[in-house]
Amino acid sequence: MVTPLPDWTPARRLRVCIATPDIVGPIRNGGIGTAYYALALALAAADHEVTILYTLGQHCEQESIAVWQERYRQQGLRFVPAPENTAIPLYGSWAVQRSYHTYQWLKQQDFDVIHFPEWSGHGFHSLLAKRQGLHFTGAVLCVGVHSPSEWHRMGQKSLVESLDEVEVDFMERESIALADAVISPSRYMLDWLRDQGWTLPEAVWTRPNLMTLDEGGAVPEEPSPRAVNELVFFGRLERRKGLVLFCDALDRLGDGELRDFKVTFLGKAVTVNGQDSRDYLNRRARAWPWSWQVISDLDHASAMAYLRQPHRLAVMPSLVENSPYTVLECLCASIPFIASAVGGIPELIADAQRADVLFTPQPVALAAKLRETVREGAALALPAVSPVANRLDWLQWHDAITAAAPPPSPVLTPPRVSVCLSHFNRPGLLA
16 A cells, blocks of 8 residues: 555545546556556545546456456455446447446446546546436546647647547547536636637536656755656657657767767657658668657556666657646656647646746757756756645545535436438338
8 A cells, every 4th residue: 555645634534436548558668547646546545545447348458357457456446357248239339338348347346436538538428427317426537637638639740530539539529518526637628628619517626637656756955957868759650749859969060079978768659650660760861960769568667677777868748738747757856858848748848947947949959958967967847736735635625625525416216218200202211
């Protein structure tokens, strides 16, 4: 078990479920999974009863579900892979079926608080059931805003490619509209939702994501600049995370006097312009005068250990971001970094140090910031909000949101259902 916060006692012990398709362990290096894992640990440390409902069922990117169930049990957490209700024939996209299986399991449980991410809409049917008075009348259903599919497509500059994507977009929008409370790690994302015409409930709360309990609270002891001889691109190897921008900036450095350093690409390989990220980098690197490498197989702990080594600078040149863990982790672990001044990134960094570590996401500006950092050393930045204070805020918010919830109301008798079909001169089809 993790150590609870000193001098903190919850108003009452809550039964909390976190229903998510992304969680540390089965999924490697997912931001949503990191956020909910940290939340689960913080709630368990405060003596709440926490269940993680893994909505992808038996799917694992590493190890097996049984392994992760045991590891979570050792941390005082109940881990449940969402079962499939095969007694009910389901038609629809994969996301619709996942949402319905999630609802079928949850409606048989009794929780005070249920957390869902908006991503993929796996909470849609459960949220709809509460709105219709069928279930969950005594629970608070919370939706966290992490990475809406439409927002991700806009960042990738890609188009809708299937009707399933339209369906998921609808489920994500409705999940937020139907929530008892929406939680966003940045003001930027709430502004984006409103600008795009999404409907938000009355209860909206903005707070940075939590760090895991063994990582939060670190502050730089020595603020003097750190020498740099290795640039580490930190994030998924994709356009939205700034891979193309970073390569464009390196091209500009290759023509100058800065040659005595190494470049590492640390992140999961995906695709860029329809080709494997590693193939893309092989093509881009032909004219670079320095050594470079791709490291795509590290888990979170190993990636952080790599960045903590002396003389390494984490570079996060994202084009679009909400509230990235890459930046938050570097802040709390005293890892030197520079990052794009986009989305919710500036909100994570103390005001006085934003100019030292942020840059405009353009090749010339990034090249200038890299050149300046290699020559003069990397500054260390502080988080805008103390990780310990942030953790206490999250726990107090759970107390407040459950205290304000109305008492459970009786479940209504299911109404009769009328099926209305329109037809014109087609009696055969009507039959």
